Amino acid sequence: MLYQPPRQRDRLPAPPAAVGVPVRFNIGTAAVDRWAAVEPGRVAVLDLHGARPATATYGELRDRSDRLALALRRLGVAAGDRVAVFLPQGAAAIVAQVALYKLGAIVLPLAAVFGPEALAYRFADAGVSLAVTDARGAARIAAIAPAPTTLRDVVSVDGRDGAVLGLDDLLDRETGPFVPVDSASADPALMIYTSGTTGQPKGALHGHRVLAGHLPGLRFSHGGFPQPDDLMWTPADWAWAGGLLNAVLPALYHGVPVVARRGEGFDADGVFRLLRHHPVTRAFIPPTALRMLRAAAPEGCGPLRLRSVTAAGEALGAETRDWARGALGCAVEDVYGQTECNYVLGSASARGAVRRGAIGRATPGHTVAVLRPDGTRCEPGEPGGIAVRRPDPTLFLGYWNRPEATAAKFIGDWMTTGDQATMDRDGYVSFLGRDDDIITSSGFRIGPVEIEECLLRHPAVAAAAVVGQPDALRTEIVKAFVVLRDGVAPSADMAEAIQRFVRQHLSAHEYPRAVDFVAALPMTTTGKVMRGVLRGRG
Template sequence: MELRGLGLLYNAADLFIDENVNRGLGEKVAIYYRDQLIRYQDLQEKVNQAGNMLRELGYKMEDRIVMVCHDTPEFIYVFFGAIKIGAVPIPVNTMMQPSDYEYFLNNSRAKGLIIHEDLWANIQHLKDRFLFLEHIIVINESVNKLPDGTIDFYRLLNRASKMLETAPTNRDDAAFWLFSSGSTGAPKGIIHLQHDMEYALNTYAKQVLFITEEDRCLSASKLYFAYGLGGGMYFPLGVGASTVLVKERPSPETMFQAIETYKPTIFFGVPTLYGAMIDYALKTGKRFDLSSLRVCVSAGEALPPAFYRKWKELYNVDILDGIGSTEALHIFISNRIGDVKEGSSGKVVPGFDVKIIDNQGTELPPNEVGDLVVRGDCIAHGYWNLHEQNKKKFVGEWLHIGDKYYKDEEGYYWYCGRSDDMLKVGGIWVSPIEIENCLLQHDDVLEVAVVGAENEKNLVIPKAFVVLKDGIEGSKEKEEELKNFAKQHLAHYKYPRIIEFIDELPKTATGKIQRFKLRELLKTNAVQS
């Protein structure tokens, strides 16, 4: 259907929700959540009710709604209910500081906030500082009386009609926003369009994971992240498969329990979680049944080869490491089932084009390190209200990722670090990832991050911040042991000249190490000294 001036009508909720019922999957389980089995017919009705609830409150096309929601079915109801009426849901991280929500709400100018009760309790004291907010809709899972000035989510939802007419959106309308994780500074509002999820589904999910209706997905990465949004929601819904939602934080124990209970076939994790799960299994001596898994996925940071090898040894299932970004929506370079080159990010996903370029924009030959750029039809429309950053990041069809990479002769891509993380030691570029992967092979090392520090001659040297495994004490002797270990496995100029033992590394909630915070720590210490 085409309306004059609108182009071809298209709405993502039709594809990911309604189409499954239309093709006879209404009785199939769409969502496993605790002891609930939510079938596609139930899901469609709840999505429609959520959309009608928002319409009743006066929400129209392009109105923005911030979602501060746990990984529960309500997240999916609200997300697609908003999209179906042409409004723009903005899921945000549930683990931020109260001031961060003031930033999200005021930066996006959202009219509505839909939030779980326990999360509202943490930020309600800032209510008068939310400049554009008109409605606070609280998802109340207890019998407690709701705070004054808020709206009961379920009271409105349950009285809303289960029939909903789709708004006349088209492929290029804004569908949803995501905020960047803040690994390089303040989060940026990233605008994705109606067609973006379908493109990511048809490329990575269908042509790399070979996802089908028979699959069951479990994502440790939460739904408010681009990675989790795909793996935990629109990938399975896009093919009529099932998803498992876990509200709790993704600890090793929680994830092992979820895998054994719900028996997913695809598991989406991040490198730090895989490392923690391996360490937990070895430390406790427990044997976990992961036989339901046919494939595991990793993204967010480069997967250390030691993690891949140990996971494969323990559970006989591949971890497909890859790279994606919030701006690109999901993974665009990945290893393949039966074709894993450990330590690499794999090869380009069909449907995307990738180049490695120098500072002048010239494509580099194999084995030369440069800046990674990508193009594909799920690249974001752009950043909200960031004109200068848009010009630098989105150049024509190409998205500048901000990562240093090289491609080998066989077409595998190798991550060298963020563009601003690379170290020039003795006039030679050094990747912090290479040093980190080396130290992670030592039996006593749990986590490590390498940044550049200046010595007394103002020359850059590699410094490693190391988290040791439980029961291992940091000492001068341990520092020398790790330095000598690195010297045995790396070119001499690459070994870390300084090692500092710390309790934990600064990370985003996706598990990305925030090296910029470690660099800031070095500067602060230098000023104080």
């Protein structure tokens, strides 16, 4: 093993306080450059992708991101431009994001599971001017038809290939250093797409302050964080708000190295090997992944070095929580939020801030309530909608080019989440469910519209609707109800072909794991699909 944690006597330089968000703040300089200035040899990323572990230091991340920022500026990237980062876990993903933050561009992180159609929509909606990716991602981008009109260049970490530029070739032409933009904390920095129920996914635009806003919650949930020998890992894609903002960027900000591990799907045995053989002390693991670990090794595989684990994206469940405490050797803390406003609720066993059956209470820096539809607060125990009051440091700036959708998200100064819950007299929130058609599967929140539109592009499909079906492992799975075209017979082979079509064209986490062929879809008199009726069919 190449990586050894720092000795316990080594001291961590104290990071700036994050109780109040500073007026001037830049994610790139805060997460990387600040540490590179005082301890350039400090390990920032432990990459387990190759035959042997490799490390990247804060100094290396700073220098490469400086040179990349210079190269991208030479290619015409300017402040406010939307640039896609379509990369798996690894130092290259950090370098690309940090370079763009320093430039003042808007980072559009894209999940490795996205196929050409999912990419095409996001590229067109955001007006992406450049993409940083690898050879696999470049091939998917090349498959977009018609080609995105705003996309000028594609840069690949795997080298030049035809019209695709090679990252190392660009870096070799630059010497640095780069002077980062003097960004305000509210300047746009990051856009993550979130699925809706009445249309295509929406881009939730965040300012640089989003990182500062996550720091108090992370320290609240991870008791005693950071420690000198801490090491952070998450199986979540670094393009997902949970992976990026609940783990990677806050860990780097605090000088804690992050583990990068890539692979196809979730490999429970591989995860246990990772936890046994590498000194991971902190982790963000979605509930579905925890349930998979439990199924693979009911007794665990200790002893492990874990001090704390957080989970978010779906209900954890008491049985999984109890198993994890024994098998992993530490408590699993619930964390709650949305792409639009994240890490607003949480539990913290080390602080005594935990109540069985509850998500947790408001984390430091956030005001959370359960509201009636008219915006008044519910009484303790009364069901209502979870809402977060602005101003809030992790609150999005708005949906990209959708002012009406942004306005509809609020009741006065309260951002509504669409999640139903109760709150007790001590402020602990217990989750009840969604009040719309969002499907929660393996931690992902999935809107039905994008999947339905993909299904309709299959030559055998005349009409389609998708809903969430309860599932013990994933909370819900995507279930499709499909009306076939005349002359096409339903069969198991046809169902598999439809599943494969969505998986290839959209993404691996959105394809329907169940397909029912029906003669017609239930419709309202105004022509809307009655998804509630479909959910009742099981």
